[in-house]
Amino acid sequence: MGLRDRLLGWPVYRQLTGTDPLGRGAAARSPRSAALTPRTEDADRVARSVCPYCAVGCGQRVFVTDGQVTQIEGDPDSPISRGRLCPKGTASRSLITSPLRQTTVRYRRPYGTEWEDLDLDTALDMIADRVLAAREQTWEDVDAEGRPLNRTLGIASLGGATLDNEENYLIKKLFTAMGALQIENQARI
Amino acid sequence: MANADVIVIQGSNMAEAHPVGFQWVMEAKRRGAKVFHIDPRFTRTSAVADAYLPIRAGTDIALLGAVVNYILSNELDFREYVLAYTNAATIVSDDFVDAEDADGIFSGFDPATASYVQDSWQYAGHERDSGSGLTAGERETAAGLRHESHGAPVAHQVRRDETLQHPRCVYQILKRHFARYTPEMVERVCGVPREKFLELARAWTQNSGRERTGCLIYSVGWTQHTVGVQYIRTGAIIQLLLGNMGRPGGGVLALRGHASIQGSTDIPTLFNLLPGYLPMPHHARHPDFDAWVDSIRHPGQKGFWGDARAYAASLLKAYWGDAATEENDFCYGHLPRLTGDHGTYQQVLNMIDGKVKGYFLLGQNPAVGSAHGRAQRLGMANLDWLVVRDLFMIESATFWQRGPEVATGEIVPQECATEVFFLPAASHVEKEGTFTQTQRLLQWREKAVDPPGDARSELWFFYHLGRRLRQKLAGSTLPRDRALLDLTWDYPTHGRHDEPDAEAVLREINGYDTTTGRPLSAFTEARDDGTTAVGCWIYTGVYADGVNQAARRRPGHEQDWVAAEWGWAWPANRRLLYNRASADPQGRPWSERKRYVWWDADLGRWTGHDVPDFELTKPPSYRPPEGATGPAALAGDDPFVMQADGKGWLYAPSGVLDGPLPTHYEPAESPVRNPLYGQQANPTRKMYDHPVNSTNPSPPQQHDQVFPYVFTVSRLTEHHTAGGMSRTVAPLAELQPEMFVEVSPELAELVGLTHLGWAHLISARAAIEARVLVTDRLVPLSVDGRVIHQVWLPYHFGFEGLVTGDSANDLFGITLDPNVLIQESKIGTCDVRPGRRPTGVALGELVQDYRTRAGIVPGVLPPAVTPGVPVEPSGSTGDAEGNR
DSSP states (O other), X not given: OOHHHHHHTSHHHHHHHSSOTTSSSGGGOOHHHHHOOOTTTTXXXXXXXXXXXXXXXXXXXXXXXXXXXXXXXXXXXXXXXXXXXXXXXXXXXXHHHOTTOOOSOEEEOTTOXXXXXXXXXXXXXXXXXXXXXXXXXXXXXXXTTSOEEEEEEEEEEEEOTTSOHHHHHHHHHHHHHTTEEEEEEGGGO | OTTOSEEEEESOOHHHHSTTTTHHXXXXXXXXXXXXXXXXXXXXHHHHSSEEEEOOTTOHHHHHHHHHHHHHHTTOSOHHHHHHHBSTTBBBOTTOOOGGGTTTOOTTEETTTTEEBOGGGSBTTOGGGOOOOBTHHHHHTTGGGGGGSSOOOOOXXXXXXXXXXXXXXXXXXXXXXXXXXXXXXXXXXXXXXXXXXXXXXXXXXXXXXXXXXXXXXXXXXXXXXXXXXXXXXXXXXXXXXXXXXXXXXXXXXXXXXXXXXXXXXXXXXXXXXXXXXXXXXXXXXXXXXXXXXXXXXXXXXXXXXXXXXXXXXXXHHHHHGGXXXXXXXXXXXXXOOBOSOOSHHHHHHHHHTTOOOEEEEESOOHHHHSSSHHHHHHHHTTOXXXXXXXXXXXXXXXXXXXXXXXXXXXXXXXXXXXXEEEEEBXXXXXXXXXXXXXXXXXXXXXXXXXXXXXXXXXXXXXXXXXXXHHHHHTTOOOGGGHHHHSSOOOOOEETTTTEEOHHHHHHHHHOEETTTOOBOSSGGXXXXXXXXXXXXXXXXXXXXXXXXXXXOBOOGGGSOTTOTTBSEETTTTOSSTTGGGGBOTTSSBSOSTTOOEEEETTXXXXXXXXXXXXXXXXXXXXXXXXXXXXXXXXXXXXXXXXXXXXXXXXXXXXXXXXXXXXXXXXXXXXXXOOSSOSOOBOTTOEEOOOTTOOOXXXXXXXXXXXXXXXXXXXXXXXXXXXXXXXXXXXXXXXXXXXXXXXXOHHHHHHHTOOTTSEEEEEOSSOEEEEEEEEOTTSOOEEETTEEEOEEEEXXXXXXXXXXXXXXGGGGOOOEEOTTTXXXXXXXXXXXXXXXXXXXXXXXXXXXXXXXXXXXXXXTOOOOSSOTTOOOOOOOOOOOOOOOO
């Protein structure tokens, strides 16, 4: 290795003589850092998504490796956000991988003091039974003058505004068909 | 927004709450726009604005009304636009009495129901057309929300005075109504120095007109008030007078706060609406399909709402498929009926009273996020069962175990019967579907990964719940089960969890031809004979040609600035509503600089940068024939095509329940006597006289100084709403780890608070504690010769998550806007004391002590009409079902 190569291998020399006087770019490179690649580079796939927080609708690129989300970045193609994300949008990978996330059904029986485990299928079945029972107990066919009511006031629902349009559509359709009209959303609040 | 020449931000801290959207404000500023920020607190938005105006919370109408007055007294309105495109020239009934002449109450007020009969508000000659009766019923069902996509009914054969000199024309009424809203009054009411106000008024008017446009931006700092709708009305009046509606760089931009909160209103999970702003039927007003449809389309009126029968029939066809026929009114009888207020706050009070059996929470955390947290938690503790679907163990799932009422002994786990199911939900990257963002733009999200463990999408949960309900009811002969059994509920599924196909649901939302299955391209293709099924008519076109238009992602840099090929905006992929107004009455751009949509005489059609918001081949010179109705009745220069008269409304003869013109009322809780009227607060505000609810006394009531300070709440950049998506996320929790209260140095001195020490705040509902941040971001305001102190709190904290703290929303009572039933949770009164709050039983005793000193009796609320204000009974009878 000649003197010139050795000098060029010395970051301070590159910093003083090159185009990076602050030593934050090319001057600070080492063979190791030069060989590093971003974890987005070897992603198996990239999903085009939208930030789940406020309503600006910033574009997100969701990088997936081995079935795991490895990174979420702003989508530079979006004419709305032009690649930017705020602190919340930037943290959305931590949102979905948070160790606090619940991934199993939990059940608290009446007068219970602790949570218990419950199978998802059983839970769904129990909920269906309770819906039908509440409907039966509180069903109103007609009002005092005989005009149709077709409803139950025994069931209520309050949804957040991170629900998809398709989800809201099915929610409203099903509740309406079961006669439950006390259906509300963050949009009221 | 980047095309604006002036931007006024009020009721919003856009830089911190919508940071990425704020880049467009900064872009406009770089291009020379002046930016104004008006807010009770100096924020990062204020820091980069050209001017900041501190304002007393709850007084925005006084300030905006003064801008209207400034425009009118100096004749600075964009006269050609105002004459042609607004109702300024229309003559109003002789019977109308302005609130200015009656101490704050308009004509037609009925004290028994605290609501208006709107006959006297109508245009001259149409006094009997209002059809309003008493409007208490409309208040109960939040009927104002229906007008999100279309105007309220009004007659269109009206008398006009093109000179605007007639004493009863809208222009002159407006001028008289706001004459007392002077810069001096702004100083007195809002605490804004008059020079500051004049700087705003000058910049706004100088940067509007033929060559220039101004943009107005608000968010929930405007909506969460007992006069929230009227705040926005005042802003809209200014923007109409200045010719800023329907034009590039203009408009009134509502910054909504959640990823798909616009979508949650369009395809509503709201009690009073069906998709596309069709009303839920009312048991008395809508006895049959025809009555229901006619209440929407108002036969004989102008505009696109005239085709409502097709939208309504097509929705029922989408719901009930083959069972829905013309002969059986498309199963109209299956729809449940409203009898009054079934909104979320009424529901919670009913829970406390034991009337509700089961409650679903779908990604929502009312124990922290709704007003009066204690009422929310007590309600949930009195259910048979509760289903919580969320990513995290939120406060609304654990109130029975760890809530503040467990500490005070009000909820005892061993005595609390509520059965709780916690079902983990899928995150936004674990399912596919569309969000509708704040500018009505639908964007499709691709799925990245499968949800973990038992986590599932709401689509999965509701599809399979519905399937199971239908299985359990199979063979039932009960009439009430028909609606479930007849339902079209056969979506294709895929994957190991049988996830329903979201695109199939989107296709149904878009609508299709029921014989060929062809997806519709536009809502004008919807039919009322059962040959089309449409899940949400305003979304028709999102699946045009069988293509998911919401998934389009042509990069912004490959498109012009309108970027029409990114996602899909309702209606008809139109990016700017009412854009016909960007051209003059003859169809020419108002100016080269503000060219947007115009009439091309050679081609015989409208053209421009956007999808024209007008019938494409209707020329500017078109005049409707005698007796025309619906779209055909719109003239070639009627740009507001969803309005019943095609005009922008400076004056609202109907559709708004608390007055045809905005009027300054004090908030339900205020330390200040209304300086403008004897009437203190909105006389039509929605109140609940339930023992759990209370209102702190305001002048002229006694004991109004028990709660002497004003508090307001809003967001931090690092947290999101009730904290379920941010206090659980480590990087965000680290950035904002603790509940705090911002106070001015003057108040800190007065009360004895030290920076980084503790304070507690007390209202009639709760006492909460917070760390003290002494900052000159808040300044004491001089109001009507008094000093008013305001404090600010973030509302994100609760008792679960990585970082915890008391909930600011616990301080609020429940009082709502009469038009849309949104709660007043941007302002309340409180006391502020140094140190931490007491715990356990002593906490309840402290709050009770304050209630006693304030003379508050459970369930007894202050009168709607301030004592001493004279009210003539309306003499009208109507369905006075309002239970206040």
